[in-house]
Amino acid sequence: MWRAGRRNLITDVEGLSVGNHSDETVKSGVTALLCETPAVAGVQVLGGAPGTRETDLLSPHNLVEAVDAIVLSGGSAFGLDAAAGVQAALREQGKGFEIMGFRVPIVPGAILFDLPNGGNKNWGRFPPYRDYGFAAAMAAGAEFSLGTAGAGTGATTATLKGGLGSASTVLDNGVTVGALVAVNAVGSVMVGDTPHFWAAPFEMDKEFGGLGLPHPLPSHAAAVTTKLRAAAGGNTTIAVIATDAKLDKAAAKRLAIAAHDGFARAIWPAHTPVDGDLVFALATGRNETALELEAMLDLNAAAASTMARAIARGVHAATPSANDRCPTWAQNYAAQLEHRPAMTRES
Numbered sequence: 034m035w036r037a038g039r040r041n042l043i044t045d046v047e048g049l050s051v052g053n054h055s056d057e058t059v060k061s062g063v064t065a066l067l068c069e070t071p072a073v074a075g076v077q078v079l080g081g082a083p084g085t086r087e088t089d090l091l092s093p094h095n096l097v098e099a100v101d102a103i104v105l106s107g108g109s110a111f112g113l114d115a116a117a118g119v120q121a122a123l124r125e126q127g128k129g130f131e132i133m134g135f136r137v138p139i140v141p142g143a144i145l146f147d148l149p150n151g152g153n154k155n156w157g158r159f160p161p162y163r164d165y166g167f168a169a170a171m172a173a174g175a176e177f178s179l180g181t182a183g184a185g186t187g188a189t190t191a192t193l194k195g196g197l198g199s200a201s202t203v204l205d206n207g208v209t210v211g212a213l214v215a216v217n218a219v220g221s222v223m224v225g226d227t228p229h230f231w232a233a234p235f236e237m238d239k240e241f242g243g244l245g246l247p248h249p250l251p252s253h254a255a256a257v258t259t260k261l262r263a264a265a266g267g268n269t270t271i272a273v274i275a276t277d278a279k280l281d282k283a284a285a286k287r288l289a290i291a292a293h294d295g296f297a298r299a300i301w302p303a304h305t306p307v308d309g310d311l312v313f314a315l316a317t318g319r320n321e322t323a324l325e326l327e328a329m330l331d332l333n334a335a336a337a338s339t340m341a342r343a344i345a346r347g348v349h350a351a352t353p354s355a356n357d358r359c360p361t362w363a364q365n366y367a368a369q370l371e372h373r374p375a376m377t378r379e380s
Contacts, residue, residue, distance in 0.1 A: 228244060280314075
């Protein structure tokens with residue numbers, strides 16, 4: 034029987050740490066995922082408006098096999114500077130790909146669009162994201178905040194505040210899968226106008242409220258609810274899926290592809306022309322378990338379910354702050370749920 038890891042965070046995958054830096058005035062932030070030793074990596078982009086750094090090197094046919102960190106950032110294209118801050122922190126620690134006597138930390142990154150969310154973006158000549166990235170890297174550890182934190186600080190969805198989510202799954206063979214995601218989707222994570230999450234079938238231990246799916250499904254469940262913004266690329270859900278299994282770059286890419294199914298299970302609609310939806314994949318190789326075909330099927334299924342859970346957890350954990358453009362899940366539904374019959378909740 035699959036179960037959540039001890040922390041129910043991506044850091045249940047041995048060898049990974051995560052740090053956040055948030056700026057409530059700007060209503061934006063950065064999340065840095067650091068690898069204790071370089072991890073094999075892949076990427077899959079399925080949204081129509083991505084913003085990325087160092088993704089080409091992750092192609093299976095290219096030279097570099099492993100990365101030192103992954104960065105998720107707010108700030109639209111300005112946020113790409115965050116990876117330079119993480120790279121600086123790693124360089125001070127002597128980490129990086131060695132070539133001709135030099136060490137170059139390999140730090141791919143992706144950004145989401147959170148500019149018109151009510152925060153003060155008048156930061157002057159240079160955006161603050163390089164400093165945010167450095168601070169996030171220096172804060173990295175096994176425990177970190179979810180919801181309105183890091184790259185999820187200013188995130189929104191069609192109807193609610195978005196946020197930073199994470200979850201983990203331990204498979205029957207002992208392999209661990211973890212997900213980290215900044216949810217800033219053009220679509221909705223809720224079933225219509227109900228408090229129920231599309232990701233409900235995969236929930237573990239009531240980690241995002243334990244409400245299950247509504248029964249019967251409301252007639253408007255399939256209605257397309259989106260928050261379209263003026264600029265292309267005005268949304269984007271960006272994520273990392275990680276495992277302690279041993280994978281090569283091609284298998285890591287396949288894991289990233291599978292994790293996108295978690296987007297489709299948790300967000301309606303996903304992968305739109307104005308989302309830059311992207312998943313990085315990491316394999317630390319700390320687990321020696323041999324992966325035959327059946328085990329690979331389980332690994333890829335767990336990538337999707339763990340990602341779906343992380344997405345719901347990010348929205349469920351969001352907290353209110355000044356000048357919000359969207360309510361949080363709790364603001365929208367907590368009072369309503371207090372007056373619902375107890376039988377509507379899962380036992």
